[in-house]
Amino acid sequence: MITIPTIIVGLVVLLVLIAFYRTITIVPQKSAYIIERLGKYSGALEAGFHILIPFIDRIAYRHTLKEEAIDVLPQTCITRDNIAVEVDGILYMQVIDPQRASYGIDNYRFASSQLAQTTMRSVIGTLDLDKTFEEREKINAEIVSAVDVASDPWGVKVTRYEVKNIVPPDSIKDAMEKQMKAEREKRATIAESEGYKEAKINRAEGEKQGAIKQSEGEKQKRINEAEGRASEILKVADATAEGLQKIAASITMDGGKNAVNLRIAEQYLSEFGKLAKENNTMIIPTNLSDLAGIVAATRLIAEDKKTKGADG
Secondary structure (H helix, E strand, O other): OHHHHHHHHHHHHHHHHHHHHEEEEEEEOOOEEEEEEEOEEEEEEEEEEEEOOOOOOOEEEEEEEEOEEEEEEEEEEEEOOOOEEEEEEEEEEEEEEEEHHOOOOOOOOHHHHHHHHHHHHHHHHOOOOOHHOOOOOEEEEEEHHHHHHHHHOOOOOEEEEEEEEEOHHHHHHHHHHHHHHHHHHHHHHHHHHHHHHHHHHHHHHHHHHHHHHHHHHHHHHHHHHHHHHHHHHHHHHHHHHHHHHHHHHHHOOHHHHHHHHHHHHHHHHHHHHHHHHHHOOOOOOOOOOOHHHHHHHHHHHHHHHHHHHHOO
16 A cells, blocks of 8 residues: 555655756757756856756757758849849858857847848849849858858858859740840851851862862973973984994995995885875886986985085
Protein backbone atom coordinates (compact mmCIF):
# COMPACT_ATOMS: atom_id res chain seq x y z
CA MET A 1 0.00 0.00 0.00
CA ILE A 2 1.38 3.41 -1.06
CA THR A 3 1.66 5.74 1.88
CA ILE A 4 1.76 9.49 1.98
CA PRO A 5 5.47 9.66 2.89
CA THR A 6 6.25 7.50 -0.16
CA ILE A 7 4.33 9.85 -2.46
CA ILE A 8 6.17 12.83 -0.97
CA VAL A 9 9.54 11.19 -1.52
CA GLY A 10 8.61 10.35 -5.10
CA LEU A 11 7.62 13.95 -5.77
CA VAL A 12 10.88 15.19 -4.28
CA VAL A 13 12.88 12.81 -6.50
CA LEU A 14 10.90 13.89 -9.52
CA LEU A 15 11.58 17.55 -8.76
CA VAL A 16 15.28 16.80 -8.34
CA LEU A 17 15.38 15.03 -11.72
CA ILE A 18 13.58 17.91 -13.40
CA ALA A 19 15.96 20.41 -11.85
CA PHE A 20 18.95 18.32 -12.85
CA TYR A 21 17.65 18.09 -16.41
CA ARG A 22 17.14 21.86 -16.60
CA THR A 23 20.60 22.41 -15.16
CA ILE A 24 22.57 20.47 -17.80
CA THR A 25 22.91 22.13 -21.24
CA ILE A 26 24.95 20.92 -24.23
CA VAL A 27 25.57 23.48 -26.95
CA PRO A 28 26.24 22.03 -30.45
CA GLN A 29 29.24 23.04 -32.59
CA LYS A 30 28.90 26.39 -34.45
CA SER A 31 26.04 27.43 -32.19
CA ALA A 32 25.58 29.98 -29.40
CA TYR A 33 22.93 30.15 -26.64
CA ILE A 34 21.96 33.39 -24.92
CA ILE A 35 21.38 32.92 -21.17
CA GLU A 36 19.13 35.22 -19.12
CA ARG A 37 19.28 35.17 -15.35
CA LEU A 38 16.03 36.29 -13.78
CA GLY A 39 15.09 37.94 -17.10
CA LYS A 40 18.39 39.80 -17.57
CA TYR A 41 21.18 39.00 -20.02
CA SER A 42 23.78 36.85 -18.32
CA GLY A 43 26.04 35.58 -21.06
CA ALA A 44 26.43 33.54 -24.25
CA LEU A 45 27.23 29.84 -24.11
CA GLU A 46 29.55 28.47 -26.76
CA ALA A 47 29.77 24.87 -28.00
CA GLY A 48 30.22 22.33 -25.20
CA PHE A 49 28.82 21.17 -21.83
CA HIS A 50 27.34 23.74 -19.43
CA ILE A 51 25.45 23.73 -16.11
CA LEU A 52 22.77 26.32 -15.36
CA ILE A 53 21.20 27.41 -12.11
CA PRO A 54 17.76 25.78 -11.91
CA PHE A 55 14.73 28.07 -12.00
CA ILE A 56 17.04 31.12 -12.26
CA ASP A 57 18.91 30.76 -15.56
CA ARG A 58 17.12 30.09 -18.82
CA ILE A 59 18.04 29.86 -22.50
CA ALA A 60 16.46 32.91 -24.11
CA TYR A 61 17.84 32.64 -27.69
CA ARG A 62 19.51 29.98 -29.78
CA HIS A 63 21.67 31.14 -32.72
CA THR A 64 23.57 29.25 -35.38
CA LEU A 65 26.96 30.69 -36.26
CA LYS A 66 26.93 29.07 -39.71
CA GLU A 67 26.40 31.08 -42.89
CA GLU A 68 22.69 31.24 -43.67
CA ALA A 69 20.94 31.55 -47.03
CA ILE A 70 17.80 33.67 -46.88
CA ASP A 71 15.41 33.62 -49.80
CA VAL A 72 14.43 37.15 -50.87
CA LEU A 73 10.90 36.97 -52.23
CA PRO A 74 10.09 38.23 -55.76
CA GLN A 75 9.09 41.86 -56.07
CA THR A 76 8.22 44.29 -58.84
CA CYS A 77 10.86 46.90 -59.65
CA ILE A 78 10.65 49.80 -62.12
CA THR A 79 13.66 50.35 -64.36
CA ARG A 80 14.91 53.75 -65.45
CA ASP A 81 13.10 53.36 -68.79
CA ASN A 82 9.81 52.67 -66.92
CA ILE A 83 9.64 48.90 -67.44
CA ALA A 84 8.23 46.80 -64.58
CA VAL A 85 10.34 43.69 -63.93
CA GLU A 86 10.00 41.00 -61.27
CA VAL A 87 13.23 40.34 -59.37
CA ASP A 88 14.16 37.86 -56.65
CA GLY A 89 17.39 36.71 -55.06
CA ILE A 90 19.25 34.97 -52.23
CA LEU A 91 20.95 36.74 -49.34
CA TYR A 92 23.86 35.06 -47.54
CA MET A 93 24.64 36.20 -43.99
CA GLN A 94 26.23 35.04 -40.75
CA VAL A 95 25.79 35.88 -37.05
CA ILE A 96 28.97 37.45 -35.69
CA ASP A 97 27.76 38.73 -32.30
CA PRO A 98 24.99 36.57 -30.72
CA GLN A 99 24.16 39.20 -28.09
CA ARG A 100 23.46 41.98 -30.60
CA ALA A 101 21.65 39.51 -32.86
CA SER A 102 19.34 38.78 -29.89
CA TYR A 103 18.76 42.27 -28.55
CA GLY A 104 19.73 44.57 -31.45
CA ILE A 105 16.63 43.71 -33.49
CA ASP A 106 13.57 41.54 -33.09
CA ASN A 107 14.14 39.40 -36.26
CA TYR A 108 17.37 40.02 -38.15
CA ARG A 109 16.48 37.57 -40.94
CA PHE A 110 13.24 39.35 -41.81
CA ALA A 111 14.87 42.79 -41.46
CA SER A 112 17.79 41.87 -43.72
CA SER A 113 15.42 40.44 -46.35
CA GLN A 114 13.31 43.59 -46.37
CA LEU A 115 16.37 45.80 -46.56
CA ALA A 116 17.66 43.76 -49.51
CA GLN A 117 14.33 44.24 -51.31
CA THR A 118 14.28 48.01 -50.83
CA THR A 119 17.90 48.32 -51.92
CA MET A 120 17.18 46.20 -54.97
CA ARG A 121 14.34 48.49 -56.01
CA SER A 122 16.66 51.49 -55.70
CA VAL A 123 19.43 49.91 -57.73
CA ILE A 124 17.11 48.62 -60.48
CA GLY A 125 15.60 52.11 -60.75
CA THR A 126 18.98 53.50 -61.87
CA LEU A 127 19.38 51.01 -64.75
CA ASP A 128 17.73 50.54 -68.13
CA LEU A 129 16.09 47.19 -68.86
CA ASP A 130 18.93 45.96 -71.06
CA LYS A 131 21.48 46.90 -68.40
CA THR A 132 19.69 44.94 -65.66
CA PHE A 133 20.72 41.71 -67.38
CA GLU A 134 24.30 42.90 -67.89
CA GLU A 135 24.89 44.57 -64.50
CA ARG A 136 24.07 41.68 -62.15
CA GLU A 137 27.45 41.95 -60.45
CA LYS A 138 26.87 45.65 -59.83
CA ILE A 139 23.41 44.95 -58.38
CA ASN A 140 24.77 42.24 -56.10
CA ALA A 141 27.65 44.42 -54.86
CA GLU A 142 25.44 47.41 -54.06
CA ILE A 143 22.89 45.31 -52.17
CA VAL A 144 25.63 43.61 -50.13
CA SER A 145 27.19 46.98 -49.28
CA ALA A 146 23.89 48.55 -48.20
CA VAL A 147 22.60 45.59 -46.15
CA ASP A 148 25.98 44.98 -44.51
CA VAL A 149 26.22 48.55 -43.26
CA ALA A 150 22.64 48.52 -41.95
CA SER A 151 22.98 45.10 -40.28
CA ASP A 152 26.21 45.88 -38.42
CA PRO A 153 24.35 46.99 -35.22
CA TRP A 154 22.47 43.67 -35.35
CA GLY A 155 25.66 41.62 -35.01
CA VAL A 156 25.20 40.14 -38.48
CA LYS A 157 27.67 40.05 -41.38
CA VAL A 158 26.29 39.96 -44.96
CA THR A 159 28.69 37.93 -47.09
CA ARG A 160 27.06 38.10 -50.54
CA TYR A 161 23.86 38.50 -52.52
CA GLU A 162 22.85 36.79 -55.75
CA VAL A 163 20.08 37.85 -58.12
CA LYS A 164 18.19 34.72 -59.17
CA ASN A 165 15.68 35.89 -61.75
CA ILE A 166 14.84 39.08 -63.62
CA VAL A 167 11.49 38.56 -65.34
CA PRO A 168 10.17 41.32 -67.65
CA PRO A 169 6.50 41.52 -68.78
CA ASP A 170 5.31 39.19 -71.54
CA SER A 171 5.03 42.03 -74.05
CA ILE A 172 8.61 43.07 -73.37
CA LYS A 173 9.77 39.45 -73.64
CA ASP A 174 8.07 39.15 -77.05
CA ALA A 175 9.74 42.36 -78.21
CA MET A 176 13.10 41.18 -76.91
CA GLU A 177 12.71 37.84 -78.66
CA LYS A 178 11.91 39.61 -81.93
CA GLN A 179 14.92 41.88 -81.44
CA MET A 180 17.16 38.91 -80.72
CA LYS A 181 15.80 37.09 -83.79
CA ALA A 182 16.48 40.16 -85.94
CA GLU A 183 20.00 40.42 -84.51
CA ARG A 184 20.64 36.75 -85.23
CA GLU A 185 19.37 37.10 -88.80
CA LYS A 186 21.50 40.21 -89.22
CA ARG A 187 24.61 38.41 -87.96
CA ALA A 188 23.81 35.45 -90.21
CA THR A 189 23.45 37.73 -93.24
CA ILE A 190 26.70 39.52 -92.41
CA ALA A 191 28.48 36.22 -91.91
CA GLU A 192 27.11 34.90 -95.21
CA SER A 193 28.18 38.05 -97.08
CA GLU A 194 31.60 37.93 -95.45
CA GLY A 195 31.93 34.31 -96.49
CA TYR A 196 30.87 35.13 -100.06
CA LYS A 197 33.35 38.02 -100.10
CA GLU A 198 36.17 35.84 -98.80
CA ALA A 199 35.28 33.14 -101.33
CA LYS A 200 35.40 35.62 -104.22
CA ILE A 201 38.70 37.01 -102.98
CA ASN A 202 40.14 33.54 -102.64
CA ARG A 203 38.91 32.54 -106.09
CA ALA A 204 40.30 35.74 -107.63
CA GLU A 205 43.59 35.22 -105.86
CA GLY A 206 43.66 31.62 -107.02
CA GLU A 207 42.95 32.65 -110.61
CA LYS A 208 45.63 35.33 -110.38
CA GLN A 209 48.20 32.88 -109.05
CA GLY A 210 47.12 30.34 -111.67
CA ALA A 211 47.50 32.89 -114.46
CA ILE A 212 50.94 33.89 -113.16
CA LYS A 213 52.04 30.28 -112.93
CA GLN A 214 50.64 29.56 -116.40
CA SER A 215 52.39 32.58 -117.91
CA GLU A 216 55.63 31.61 -116.23
CA GLY A 217 55.20 28.11 -117.59
CA GLU A 218 54.53 29.43 -121.10
CA LYS A 219 57.54 31.72 -120.80
CA GLN A 220 59.77 28.87 -119.70
CA LYS A 221 58.35 26.68 -122.44
CA ARG A 222 59.15 29.28 -125.09
CA ILE A 223 62.62 29.80 -123.65
CA ASN A 224 63.21 26.08 -123.72
CA GLU A 225 61.89 25.82 -127.29
CA ALA A 226 64.06 28.75 -128.41
CA GLU A 227 67.10 27.25 -126.73
CA GLY A 228 66.28 23.92 -128.37
CA ARG A 229 65.94 25.50 -131.82
CA ALA A 230 69.15 27.50 -131.32
CA SER A 231 70.96 24.36 -130.22
CA GLU A 232 69.53 22.50 -133.21
CA ILE A 233 70.65 25.25 -135.62
CA LEU A 234 74.12 25.27 -134.08
CA LYS A 235 74.39 21.53 -134.35
CA VAL A 236 73.15 21.56 -137.98
CA ALA A 237 75.60 24.37 -138.80
CA ASP A 238 78.44 22.51 -137.11
CA ALA A 239 77.50 19.33 -138.95
CA THR A 240 77.26 21.20 -142.26
CA ALA A 241 80.60 22.92 -141.67
CA GLU A 242 82.19 19.64 -140.71
CA GLY A 243 80.72 18.04 -143.84
CA LEU A 244 81.99 20.82 -146.06
CA GLN A 245 85.41 20.57 -144.46
CA LYS A 246 85.46 16.86 -145.16
CA ILE A 247 84.29 17.44 -148.77
CA ALA A 248 86.98 20.11 -149.27
CA ALA A 249 89.59 17.75 -147.84
CA SER A 250 88.37 14.96 -150.07
CA ILE A 251 88.59 17.16 -153.20
CA THR A 252 92.27 17.87 -152.60
CA MET A 253 93.03 14.18 -152.44
CA ASP A 254 93.87 12.06 -155.52
CA GLY A 255 90.77 11.34 -157.53
CA GLY A 256 88.71 13.76 -155.43
CA LYS A 257 87.77 15.98 -158.33
CA ASN A 258 86.57 13.02 -160.34
CA ALA A 259 84.46 11.85 -157.45
CA VAL A 260 82.94 15.33 -157.12
CA ASN A 261 82.22 15.45 -160.83
CA LEU A 262 80.55 12.03 -160.63
CA ARG A 263 78.47 13.12 -157.64
CA ILE A 264 77.36 16.31 -159.38
CA ALA A 265 76.38 14.37 -162.44
CA GLU A 266 74.38 11.89 -160.38
CA GLN A 267 72.50 14.67 -158.56
CA TYR A 268 71.85 16.45 -161.83
CA LEU A 269 70.38 13.37 -163.43
CA SER A 270 68.34 12.63 -160.26
CA GLU A 271 66.83 16.10 -160.17
CA PHE A 272 66.18 16.03 -163.85
CA GLY A 273 64.39 12.72 -163.47
CA LYS A 274 62.16 14.21 -160.74
CA LEU A 275 61.20 17.07 -163.06
CA ALA A 276 60.23 14.55 -165.67
CA LYS A 277 57.94 12.73 -163.23
CA GLU A 278 56.29 15.78 -161.63
CA ASN A 279 55.63 17.95 -164.71
CA ASN A 280 53.85 17.17 -167.94
CA THR A 281 56.18 19.46 -169.84
CA MET A 282 59.66 18.10 -170.45
CA ILE A 283 62.57 20.58 -170.56
CA ILE A 284 65.54 19.14 -172.38
CA PRO A 285 68.84 21.06 -172.36
CA THR A 286 70.52 21.62 -175.68
CA ASN A 287 73.75 20.01 -174.54
CA LEU A 288 72.15 16.98 -172.81
CA SER A 289 74.33 14.70 -174.98
CA ASP A 290 77.47 16.31 -173.70
CA LEU A 291 77.36 15.04 -170.12
CA ALA A 292 81.00 15.90 -169.57
CA GLY A 293 80.29 19.51 -170.46
CA ILE A 294 77.41 19.65 -167.97
CA VAL A 295 79.58 18.27 -165.23
CA ALA A 296 82.43 20.63 -166.08
CA ALA A 297 80.14 23.63 -166.15
CA THR A 298 78.62 22.72 -162.81
CA ARG A 299 82.01 22.22 -161.24
CA LEU A 300 83.20 25.60 -162.56
CA ILE A 301 80.16 27.31 -161.06
CA ALA A 302 80.85 25.66 -157.71
CA GLU A 303 84.48 26.69 -157.76
CA ASP A 304 83.54 30.24 -158.72
CA LYS A 305 81.12 30.49 -155.77
CA LYS A 306 83.77 29.10 -153.46
CA THR A 307 86.31 31.66 -154.70
CA LYS A 308 83.81 34.55 -154.27
CA GLY A 309 83.03 33.36 -150.79
CA ALA A 310 86.70 33.34 -149.89
CA ASP A 311 87.20 36.84 -151.34
CA GLY A 312 84.17 38.15 -149.52
